[in-house]
Each structure stands twice: as C-alpha cells, then as structure tokens.
Amino acid sequence: MTIASEQPQGSFRLSMLVYDTRFRSWTIQIVVLILVALACSWLIHNLVTNLAAKGKDIDFGFLWTRAGYDINQRLVAYTNDSTHARALLIGLLNTLLVASLGCLLATVIGVMVGILRLSSNWLIARLMTVYVEVFRNIPVLLWILLAFVILTEVTPPPNAFKVVEGKEPLAQMWLDGSVAVTNRGTNIPEPLFSRSLGNIDLGIFLVSVDLLAIIAVMVGSFLVNRRVIRSAATTQEATGIRPATWWKSALIWAVPVPVLLYVLGFHLAYPAFKGFNFTGGIQVLHSFTALLIALSIYTGAFIAEAVRAGVQAISPGQTEAAYALGLPAGRTMRLVVLPQALRVIIPPLISQYLNLTKNTSLAIAVSYMDLRGTLGGITLNQTGRELECMLLLMGIYLVISLIISSVMNIYNNAVRLKER
Amino acid sequence: MSEIHAQTVRFVRETMLPPAVPPRSEAGAVRWLRENLFSGPVNIALTILGLALLYVVLQAVVPWLMHSVWNAKSLGECREIVAQTWGPDASGACWAMIRERWPQYLFGFYPQELYWRPTLAFLLMFVALAPVLFSGLPRGLLWFSAVYPMLAFWLLWGxxxxxxxxxxxxxxxxxxxxxxxxxxxxxxxxxxxxxxxxxxxxxxxxxxxxxxxxxxxxxxxAPVSSDRFGGFLLSITIGITAIAGSLPLGILLALGRRSDMPLVKMLSVAFIEFIRGVPLITVLFVASLLLQYFLPPRTQFDIILRVIIMATIFAAAYIAEVIRGGLAALPRGQYEAADSLGMDYWQAQRLIIMPQALKISIPGIVSSFIGLFKDTTLVAFVGLNDPLKGITQVVRADMNWKGIYWEPYVFVGAIFFLICFGMSRYSMYLERRLKRDNR
Known part of the structure; x- marks a missing residue:
C-alpha cells in the first residue's frame, strides 16, 4: 500500500489557485498586494489633488527659515532668530530630558513600592496597594493637570518672599534658603565653576568641558573600582580569603571627584529675591515639574506591579536554598533572587519606559515646550506645513521608541536565561 | 538495657491532655499586631512611617470632606459658608459645583430636553453587554447585543x-x-x-x-451634531466603540503577524510597530489635521468618528501584541492536533487556538482596554469636550467657579477609577471562571 503523498499530477486548473495549498498563499498575497497598492495609490492621488487644490507642496525647506518665537526652557542656545530646525532640537532635548529623568524617578518609585507591597508589614502593604490601584486606574492627564494647577495656584507669588525690615516674610524658602517654590516656577541653586575650563563648540551646541571632565573622572573611578573588586574575587578564588575592599572603594569614590570639583572651583549660586522676582540660581518651570512628577508617579505604579510580579515569579525554594547555604538576607536578594527576577521584570519595564516617553507628549496639557510643542505646535501653526511637521514628529517619536526598545532588548538578551 | 528498664517506673498516658488556652501574647489582636506590624525593628519603623503618612493624608482630607458644601452658587459663597460654619481656618469641599454642573460632566452640551436618549442608550448598553459578559444568561439576548450598536448610534446622533x-x-x-x-x-x-x-x-x-x-x-x-457631545457621554461612546472594534482588529493583526505569508506578516509587523512607536496624541492630530489631505476633496467626515477610528486602530496594535503573546504561549501540539483532525485554518483558529490564546491573554487585553478608556481623555487636544480637561476648563472659566481645582479633578478621577477598577475586577473574575487546572 502506498501512502498518498505524491502530489496530484494533472493539468493546472484555475480553481487550484484557491483550493490547492501550494498556490493558495501566493494567491492571497498577490490579492493583498494589489489591494494595498490600490489603497496607497488612492491615498496618494487624493493627497496630490488636495495639495494642488491648496497650492501647497511637500517641502522641508521651512526648517531652515527663521523661527521667530521664544522657547521658555532651552538646554542649548536658542533665540527667536534661530531656525525652525533649531527649535525642533530644543523641543527634542526637552522631551528627552523629561523622559530620561521620568524613567529614572519612576524606576526608583516603582522598585521601592513593588518591594514594599510584598512586605510582611500589613499596613505598608495595604498603603502601597492603594497607591498602585489609585494611580493605575486614573488617567495620567489628570495627574499632570492636577500637579500643574496645585503648583501654580497654591504656591505663593515671588513677592511673598520679600524681606521687609522688622516683618517676617509671608513665605519661607526651603532647605536653608536654597529652594523657593513660587507660582512662577521653582528656584533652585545653580552649580557654577569659578575656574571653568570653558566650552567646546560641537557645531550644533556647546558642551561644557567641566561636565566632560567630571564624567570622565567618574567613569575612571568606576573602572578602577571594578578592577579592585575583580582582583579581590581572583584572590578569593585562589586562597579562599576575600581581602577587604570597602575602604578602597570608598577612597576611589570619595577622593577624585571632590578634588576635581575643588580644582574647578565648584560653588552653588543661590537664588535670592531682588526687586520683583528671584535672581540667580535656576528657575525650573512648573510645566516641567508637573509633567515630571505626574509621569513618574503614574508610571511608577505600573513598574511597581512589574517588580512585584517579577519577585513573586521566583519560587520561594530559591530563597530557602540560599539560606540553607548560609547566605545572609541581603546577599540572597542581590545574588539569588534579583538576577532571576530581573529577567521577568525587564520586558514589562521596557514597555513602561516606552509608555512614559510617549506620554511626555501630554506636555501639551501644561504648555511645556517639548517636541510636540515646538515642531508640532508653534512651527506647525506658523508655517502651515501640517504634513511635513506631522511626518517629522511621528518619525522622531518612532526612532526614539525603536532606540529605547532595541537598547533594552540588548540588555534583556544579556541577562536572559542561558539555556543549554 | 533490661536492668535499667526494670528499675524505671512504667508510665503510659491514657488520656489526652485538655487543650490549654494559648498564652495571651500568642492569641487574638495582640498576636496579629505583633506579627503583622511590629515583628522587628525594620517593621516597627515602617509601621510608624506608614501611620505618620496616613495621619498626614487623613488630617487634611477628612476635615475637607466633612466640611462639604452642597448648596452654593459660587466658590466664594462656598468658602463663606465653610468659614461661617467651621471657623475661618477650616477648609471644605465645594461639591455645589458638581451639583450645579453635573449635567455638563455627564452629557457635555447635549440638548437638555434630549438627555433621555443617551441615558436610554446607556441603560440598554447593560442589557446588550450582559449576555456577552456573563454566560449564565439566555443566549437569545445576543440578538439584542447585535442590534444594539445601530440602536445606540441612532439614539445618540438622532x-x-x-x-x-x-x-x-x-x-x-x-x-x-x-x-x-x-x-x-x-x-x-x-x-x-x-x-x-x-x-x-x-x-x-x-x-x-x-x-x-x-x-x-x-x-x-431630532438630530444632534457631534460638537454638542461632551463629558462622560463622549468618553464612554468613544471608549466602548473603540474597545468593541479593536478586539477583532487586534486578533486579525496578531494572526497576520504570525502568518506564514511573508507579505501579510511584513504588513502586520510594520503597522503594529509604527502605531506602537508613536504617541496617541500624534495619531489624534493626524485624524484632525491630516486626514482631510488623504480623502477625496470636500469629504466631510465627523470628528468623533475620526477619533473613534484612530483610537480603534491605536488600541488594536496593542491588543495584537497581547494576543500574539497568548498565541506564542500555546504549545505547538495544539496546532498539530487541529491539523490532524483535518480542520482548516479558520476552523482551527475558531475552535481550538483562539479560545485558549484569548484566555491566556485576558489580563493583557483588559489592561489594554483600561488604557484605551483612560486615553479617551486625550480627545480634549483635538477640540472635543472630554470630562477631564474640556469640561473642567469650561467650569473653571466660569467666574463663579474660578480657582476651583480639587473638586472637579476628584470627581472625574473617582468616576474613572470606578469604571477602570471595575474592568480589572471583571477580568479577575473571568480568569477565575475560565481557569482549567490542566495547564
């Protein structure tokens, strides 16, 4: 008996295109291709007709014309004489600033809350559950608006800080006179260098050499410290005795950076009330603060859930085994539980970072000048180039998202379970 | 051995000892407090910290709630009443604003004499949803669920x-x-x-x-135009329609992404990754600014419909990824079993693969739905009156209620919380009901 595995021989019939599995997938794909091509050509035809009717064209040349508007928060030099492309850069930097600080803050909050939610302390566990549920189930827009309204309407006006002879000022500065929260913004001290090394012009913006030097020294300290710890581990493997490294680490971290800061003449310029407003220091806009606080608290609730799920996914046997080997609780967490939990935590963490970055576009609610505020807001309205601006805006967000997810995927692959 | 044994007195207990009452420190509230709140120095510190936090929050919130004012014409009047009744330093909630403005929060600027229409549509929604959500109800009701979308849109827009x-x-x-x-x-x-x-x-x-x-x-x-819509009427209309539309679309996208056909797979991947890579706001802006460029000239396209389409597409990309996870979690044997039974692709999907994959992805699907419902507040940025920003802005622009901020946000937030929390609880119920312990 032969098994009927031979393909039926015979002439090709048209119905085989649909019923024969050898051809069906090609039929479907060709039909899909034709439909997609038709839809695309229809859309492009409409686009061309509509643009022609309005007398417009697709041209990105507007990016190199004068922007003519001011931006209230700029990380690099910008005036209203700069180009629209420059405004785009300012917006992009503002977006990235709030996104990166937000991710950092949200991670801190999320990890803390996630672990506390598993605490054996009944009260703390319940409080953290309430925090997570309340923040997860209410739109983030509400937290942004509420934070902004509270910051601008509850805080005192700058002149409440005015010191009049023999009278107590109406409002006090915090942290020993270094931080003042007014209804115009938060004034914080500004780090300055009296023996500054100057700036390097990168063509697009200036980079402070002082900052580069500090970063270089910190990276150096980190590398030296890692070497010290590695050599300690080698000694331990060879002799069984681990040499004490804590004082070396402390020395490595506590000496070079402060010495560099001293050499550069590091000091803080405190904000002070003069005339009608604060001078000196940095004024942080409330739109930035509100956005940062709201996004990190909101996303923190989601990260807390991811952390909790990750820690709970590790079977209690792992902890018990570590205790049986005599590891103390701290090292059990650091060496046994966390490395395993991280694998579970990282994928949802990536998607939360992505969500936070995309949610920075809600800056529109508090008029923070992010990418959408400059490129997708004022530039769009001034030049009337909706199509180009929206294409650029979506493209940039897409690139940011893809970069974050690919970087985090590389990290995820590095800590992934290495299976045999 | 035996000598020693002979000298010992033989004792065998023949009755059980009566159970003793546990020591006082090991029973009741004392034990519970000690084990759950004061089991060690770290725990004691945490408890004290928690109590302090609770005190700080409650001593601000409780008097504020206790001193609520429900009858007033303006915020100033509210504050006067609070100051008169509870002293000049007391703070009190001014719910009179909600009392005066709740029709706007619920219906936006929908004509007042027609409020019965959205209300009726809302009530009928429960009748239509019930047979879908709870399998114990008679199946004949599903016919009503099928007719309901048309009925509801007719009632809303007239x-x-x-x-x-x-x-x-x-x-x-x-x-x-x-x-x-x-x-x-x-x-x-x-x-x-x-x-x-x-x-x-x-x-x-x-x-x-x-x-x-x-x-x-x-x-x-009587027809009602889209610009009269607002408040929770708008949120729920957009939310429910987009939820209902995004699930089937998401399933199709997930299947497309796992398809053997390279072209279908490529198109699905590109679509999903593009939508997931951009913020919803930009998608909404495309709906409000760019859609007119891609449609035949002089096409009039209702703004709420545009927003609903965009929200559906946006949510579908996220749901597709969730369902893809569920599909990936299914053992390969399930697909092979379906093939060996001689089922074609759609039969296998409908009878074997999807019921299991969807069950696995319930938590993810529901949290996508919750996200979508929360995101309906973003329609404020394309000029619609959502309850959170749109209507609250209208209220805060009124001279009588200028400067009010806690009350509108607490009110809107509470309603969102109830709906979203309810959805997440329902997903837990569904997970429990569908749980089979063979996996």
Missing part, C-alpha cells in the same frame, strides 16, 4: 432611523452572502464575498435606499 436600518440590512446581506459562499467554496472566498457585499452596499445602496424609505415612510428623531 436623524432618520432608516439609515441605520439599511446599515443593519447590509450586515444581514453580508452574512447571508458569507453563508451561501461558504457552502460552495472556501472560507477565504466567502469572507471576500461578504466584504465585497458590505463595501458595495455602503458605497452604493445605503444613502439612496435610506433616503427613499425616508421619503415613503418618514421616521426620524
């Missing part, structure tokens, strides 16, 4: 009933075409036939046919 009847007729015809074709040829041909009927019907038949019947037999209610 106009001639015939238009919606003709739309429903189109679905019936498409279904009939599908049944007819599926008996003679494959599922794919049948699906294409149904789609062709639907497209042809909506392009050529709906408007003339509806107009014709309307002329012969006029039956219409």
């Amino acid at each position: 106009g001639a009933v015939w238009w919606w009847v003709v739309v429903a007729l189109g679905f019936v015809l498409a279904y009939a075409a599908f049944r007819l074709a599926v008996q003679r040829s494959s599922t794919i041909i049948a699906g294409a036939a149904a789609l062709a009927v639907l497209v042809g019907w909506s392009l050529f038949a709906i408007d003339p046919l509806a107009a014709l019947i309307q002329r012969v037999l006029p039956a219409s209610i």
Whole structure:
C-alpha cells in the first residue's frame, strides 16, 4: 500500500489557485498586494489633488527659515532668530530630558513600592496597594493637570518672599534658603565653576568641558573600582580569603571627584529675591515639574506591579536554598533572587519606559515646550506645513521608541536565561 | 538495657491532655499586631512611617470632606459658608459645583430636553453587554447585543432611523452572502464575498435606499451634531466603540503577524510597530489635521468618528501584541492536533487556538482596554469636550467657579477609577471562571 503523498499530477486548473495549498498563499498575497497598492495609490492621488487644490507642496525647506518665537526652557542656545530646525532640537532635548529623568524617578518609585507591597508589614502593604490601584486606574492627564494647577495656584507669588525690615516674610524658602517654590516656577541653586575650563563648540551646541571632565573622572573611578573588586574575587578564588575592599572603594569614590570639583572651583549660586522676582540660581518651570512628577508617579505604579510580579515569579525554594547555604538576607536578594527576577521584570519595564516617553507628549496639557510643542505646535501653526511637521514628529517619536526598545532588548538578551 | 528498664517506673498516658488556652501574647489582636506590624525593628519603623503618612493624608482630607458644601452658587459663597460654619481656618469641599454642573460632566452640551436618549442608550448598553459578559444568561439576548450598536448610534446622533436600518440590512446581506459562499467554496472566498457585499452596499445602496424609505415612510428623531457631545457621554461612546472594534482588529493583526505569508506578516509587523512607536496624541492630530489631505476633496467626515477610528486602530496594535503573546504561549501540539483532525485554518483558529490564546491573554487585553478608556481623555487636544480637561476648563472659566481645582479633578478621577477598577475586577473574575487546572 502506498501512502498518498505524491502530489496530484494533472493539468493546472484555475480553481487550484484557491483550493490547492501550494498556490493558495501566493494567491492571497498577490490579492493583498494589489489591494494595498490600490489603497496607497488612492491615498496618494487624493493627497496630490488636495495639495494642488491648496497650492501647497511637500517641502522641508521651512526648517531652515527663521523661527521667530521664544522657547521658555532651552538646554542649548536658542533665540527667536534661530531656525525652525533649531527649535525642533530644543523641543527634542526637552522631551528627552523629561523622559530620561521620568524613567529614572519612576524606576526608583516603582522598585521601592513593588518591594514594599510584598512586605510582611500589613499596613505598608495595604498603603502601597492603594497607591498602585489609585494611580493605575486614573488617567495620567489628570495627574499632570492636577500637579500643574496645585503648583501654580497654591504656591505663593515671588513677592511673598520679600524681606521687609522688622516683618517676617509671608513665605519661607526651603532647605536653608536654597529652594523657593513660587507660582512662577521653582528656584533652585545653580552649580557654577569659578575656574571653568570653558566650552567646546560641537557645531550644533556647546558642551561644557567641566561636565566632560567630571564624567570622565567618574567613569575612571568606576573602572578602577571594578578592577579592585575583580582582583579581590581572583584572590578569593585562589586562597579562599576575600581581602577587604570597602575602604578602597570608598577612597576611589570619595577622593577624585571632590578634588576635581575643588580644582574647578565648584560653588552653588543661590537664588535670592531682588526687586520683583528671584535672581540667580535656576528657575525650573512648573510645566516641567508637573509633567515630571505626574509621569513618574503614574508610571511608577505600573513598574511597581512589574517588580512585584517579577519577585513573586521566583519560587520561594530559591530563597530557602540560599539560606540553607548560609547566605545572609541581603546577599540572597542581590545574588539569588534579583538576577532571576530581573529577567521577568525587564520586558514589562521596557514597555513602561516606552509608555512614559510617549506620554511626555501630554506636555501639551501644561504648555511645556517639548517636541510636540515646538515642531508640532508653534512651527506647525506658523508655517502651515501640517504634513511635513506631522511626518517629522511621528518619525522622531518612532526612532526614539525603536532606540529605547532595541537598547533594552540588548540588555534583556544579556541577562536572559542561558539555556543549554 | 533490661536492668535499667526494670528499675524505671512504667508510665503510659491514657488520656489526652485538655487543650490549654494559648498564652495571651500568642492569641487574638495582640498576636496579629505583633506579627503583622511590629515583628522587628525594620517593621516597627515602617509601621510608624506608614501611620505618620496616613495621619498626614487623613488630617487634611477628612476635615475637607466633612466640611462639604452642597448648596452654593459660587466658590466664594462656598468658602463663606465653610468659614461661617467651621471657623475661618477650616477648609471644605465645594461639591455645589458638581451639583450645579453635573449635567455638563455627564452629557457635555447635549440638548437638555434630549438627555433621555443617551441615558436610554446607556441603560440598554447593560442589557446588550450582559449576555456577552456573563454566560449564565439566555443566549437569545445576543440578538439584542447585535442590534444594539445601530440602536445606540441612532439614539445618540438622532436623524432618520432608516439609515441605520439599511446599515443593519447590509450586515444581514453580508452574512447571508458569507453563508451561501461558504457552502460552495472556501472560507477565504466567502469572507471576500461578504466584504465585497458590505463595501458595495455602503458605497452604493445605503444613502439612496435610506433616503427613499425616508421619503415613503418618514421616521426620524431630532438630530444632534457631534460638537454638542461632551463629558462622560463622549468618553464612554468613544471608549466602548473603540474597545468593541479593536478586539477583532487586534486578533486579525496578531494572526497576520504570525502568518506564514511573508507579505501579510511584513504588513502586520510594520503597522503594529509604527502605531506602537508613536504617541496617541500624534495619531489624534493626524485624524484632525491630516486626514482631510488623504480623502477625496470636500469629504466631510465627523470628528468623533475620526477619533473613534484612530483610537480603534491605536488600541488594536496593542491588543495584537497581547494576543500574539497568548498565541506564542500555546504549545505547538495544539496546532498539530487541529491539523490532524483535518480542520482548516479558520476552523482551527475558531475552535481550538483562539479560545485558549484569548484566555491566556485576558489580563493583557483588559489592561489594554483600561488604557484605551483612560486615553479617551486625550480627545480634549483635538477640540472635543472630554470630562477631564474640556469640561473642567469650561467650569473653571466660569467666574463663579474660578480657582476651583480639587473638586472637579476628584470627581472625574473617582468616576474613572470606578469604571477602570471595575474592568480589572471583571477580568479577575473571568480568569477565575475560565481557569482549567490542566495547564
């Protein structure tokens, strides 16, 4: 008996295109291709007709014309004489600033809350559950608006800080006179260098050499410290005795950076009330603060859930085994539980970072000048180039998202379970 | 051994000792407090910290709630009443604003005499949802669920009933075409036939046919234009429609992404990754600014409809990824079992793969739905009056209520919380009900 595995021989019939599995997938794909091509050509035809009717064209040349508007928060030099492309850069930097600080803050909050939610302390566990549920189930827009309204309407006006002879000022500065929260913004001290090394012009913006030097020294300290710890581990493997490294680490971290800061003449310029407003220091806009606080608290609730799920996914046997080997609780967490939990935590963490970055576009609610505020807001309205601006805006967000997810995927692959 | 044994007194207990009462420190509230709140120095510190936090929050919130004012004409009057009743330093909630403005929060600027229509649609929604959500109810009710979308849109926007009847007729015809074709040829041909009927019907038949019947037999209610919509009416309309639309679309996208056909797979991946890579706001801006460029000149396209389409597409990309996870979690044997039973692709999906994959992805799907419902507040940025920003801005712009901020946000937040929390609890119930312990 032969098994009927031979393909039926015979002439090709048209119905085989649909019923024969050898051809069906090609039929479907060709039909899909034709439909997609038709839809695309229809859309492009409409686009061309509509643009022609309005007398417009697709041209990105507007990016190199004068922007003519001011931006209230700029990380690099910008005036209203700069180009629209420059405004785009300012917006992009503002977006990235709030996104990166937000991710950092949200991670801190999320990890803390996630672990506390598993605490054996009944009260703390319940409080953290309430925090997570309340923040997860209410739109983030509400937290942004509420934070902004509270910051601008509850805080005192700058002149409440005015010191009049023999009278107590109406409002006090915090942290020993270094931080003042007014209804115009938060004034914080500004780090300055009296023996500054100057700036390097990168063509697009200036980079402070002082900052580069500090970063270089910190990276150096980190590398030296890692070497010290590695050599300690080698000694331990060879002799069984681990040499004490804590004082070396402390020395490595506590000496070079402060010495560099001293050499550069590091000091803080405190904000002070003069005339009608604060001078000196940095004024942080409330739109930035509100956005940062709201996004990190909101996303923190989601990260807390991811952390909790990750820690709970590790079977209690792992902890018990570590205790049986005599590891103390701290090292059990650091060496046994966390490395395993991280694998579970990282994928949802990536998607939360992505969500936070995309949610920075809600800056529109508090008029923070992010990418959408400059490129997708004022530039769009001034030049009337909706199509180009929206294409650029979506493209940039897409690139940011893809970069974050690919970087985090590389990290995820590095800590992934290495299976045999 | 034996000598020693001989000298010892033999003792065997023949009765049980009566159970003793546990020591006082090991029972009742004392034990619970010690174990749960004061089991060690770290725990004691945490408890004290927690109590302090609780005290700080409660001592601000409780008096504020206790001193609520429900009858006032303006914020100033509210504050006067609070100051008169509870002293000059007391703070109190001014719920009088909600009392005066709640119709706006619920219906936006919907005509007041027509409030019964959205209310009726909302109540009927529960009747339509019940048989979908709870399997214990009679299956005949599902017919009502199928008719409900048309009925609800008619009630909300008004106009001639015939238009919606003709739309429903189109679905019936498409279904009939599908049944007819599926008996003679494959599922794919049948699906294409149904789609062709639907497209042809909506392009050529709906408007003339509806107009014709309307002329012969006029039956219409007062139409309401989209700019009158607002508040939770708007949120729920957009939210429910987009939720209902995004699930099937998401399933199709997930299947496309796992398809063997390279072109279908590539298109699905590109679509999903693009939508997931951009913020919803930009997608909404595309709906409000750019859509007119891509449609034939002079096409009028309702803004709420545009927003609903965009929100559906946006949510579908996220749901597709969730369902893809569920599909990936299914053991390969399930697919092979379906093949060995001789099922074709759609039969296998419908009877074997999807029921299991969807069950696995319930938590993710529901949290996508919750996210979508929360995101309906973003429609404020394309000029619609959502309850959170749109209506609250209207209220805060009123001279009487200028400067009010806690009350509107607490009110809107509480309603969002109730709905979203309810959805997440329902997903837990569904997970429990569908749980089979064989996995």
